[in-house]
Amino acid sequence: MTKRPTGDQLISGRPLPFSLETERPAWAVCEELGETDYPALHATPPPAVLRALRSARDRTELWRMLPARL
Template identity: 55%
Template structure:
């Protein structure tokens, strides 16, 4: 997938905001713990990805009714849907000065993931969580995402790299009292 942004100014992709709160102590502590066993930025990025993918269950898969949207809440509560898990991964990567963008795919509903900047290029990663039929892996050598859109079914990759969560995504997360409500109000397009 070719991303449309080719920017030399990566500062927006390192910034903190209300959802990607990488200055929060729990984000900093988690990042420091993961960084302590990583030899370099690439190993750290893989470790952060695998932590969010494997340690934080996708709330739909686990049946957890709680809705999280802020990265620190995802880490504290140990749950989130794709968007929230993407916010957590972006915060962990930005905490270690790795430029990270949010990006989206369109299926029946919008799916959230991240793009990480290494070696002068963006590489999409999907920390949603694996399950039967889903095998997302950290890769800089070709995408290993959870899902591949089928253009014949009107599915697509949105080519935009967002520095902050898309308002439609953030509004849906913030308005949801629980996951059942959220599931009925997920954005279907951006």
């Protein structure tokens, strides 16, 4: 597992100020690791996500049940 910066830190270690107007992710999406950026915001969660969250018994099962694409 890759160690990622958390909170208000960039990969460079510089502070990352919070903004309501501009998206400022703490790190860039790493497609080589299978990461995906979902730029769309959903007013309500997709039904498949809700089904997985409500029925999974643990995190491992949830990971298997979540949809691969939204």
